[in-house]
Amino acid sequence: MTARLLIVGPQGSGKGTQGVRIAQAFLVPAISTGDVFRANISEGTELGRQVQAIIEAGNLVPDALTSEVVRDRLAQDDAAAGFLLDGYPRNLAQVADLDAFLDARGETLDAVIELDVAREESIARLTKRAEEQGRTDDTADVIAHRLSIYESETAPILGVYRERGIVDAIDGVGTLDEITERILVALIARGLSPEA
Numbered sequence: 001m002t003a004r005l006l007i008v009g010p011q012g013s014g015k016g017t018q019g020v021r022i023a024q025a026f027l028v029p030a031i032s033t034g035d036v037f038r039a040n041i042s043e044g045t046e047l048g049r050q051v052q053a054i055i056e057a058g059n060l061v062p063d064a065l066t067s068e069v070v071r072d073r074l075a076q077d078d079a080a081a082g083f084l085l086d087g088y089p090r091n092l093a094q095v096a097d098l099d100a101f102l103d104a105r106g107e108t109l110d111a112v113i114e115l116d117v118a119r120e121e122s123i124a125r126l127t128k129r130a131e132e133q134g135r136t137d138d139t140a141d142v143i144a145h146r147l148s149i150y151e152s153e154t155a156p157i158l159g160v161y162r163e164r165g166i167v168d169a170i171d172g173v174g175t176l177d178e179i180t181e182r183i184l185v186a187l188i189a190r191g192l193s194p195e196a
């Protein structure tokens with residue numbers, strides 16, 4: 001069935017991993033703006049050159065650029081029957097942009113998954129990921145900076161979606177399977193049925 005989903009959580013909450021799993025269950029594309037930017041950086045595209053320094057410093061890419069990337073991606077055929085957005089919107093201005101894109105298509109979001117993980121746990125996971133994957137924005141200083149941006153800019157978007165009654169807060173501590181199960185249970189309770 002159609003599902004238009006959003007997953008929100010601090011860096012290190014596991015939202016990327018869970019986002020992919022939930023998208024697979026609903027047979028919709030997982031769209032991660034962070035992944036799109038990283039792919040463009042490694043391919044050396046014009047967009048990649050524009051965003052590289054911003055991402056390495058742990059700052060947000062300008063809204064106009066980010067929203068254009070998402071608008072183009074949502075216009076692709078595979079997003080017609082739903083999608084799971086990971087890492088977008090990341091501030092209130094992007095919420096307004098997404099509302100406008102979806103309005104124009106006569107669509108709304110079905111559910112927002114809020115993945116809850118304590119700050120210390122996020123830092124521990126990100127530090128481990130830095131050792132394993134060597135992401136250039138996973139250094140201690142940049143991690144702290146990204147988490148503070150999450151708290152000041154991104155967390156407020158949850159208030160908007162809570163007012164719309166579409167947020168499911170999920171405990172993000174547990175095994176990968178346990179967390180996926182919690183999310184699926186919450187979505188099914190909303191009347192959204194996974195395909196697989």
Ligand code: AMP
Nearest residue numbers: 033034055058059060061066087088090
């Ligand atoms: P992520 O993989 O979601 O942690 O994203 C990695 C980096 O990409 C972020 O720290 C930002 O620099 C940039 N980025 C990803 N999504 C957005 C967004 N929606 N708005 C602005 N910058 C973003």
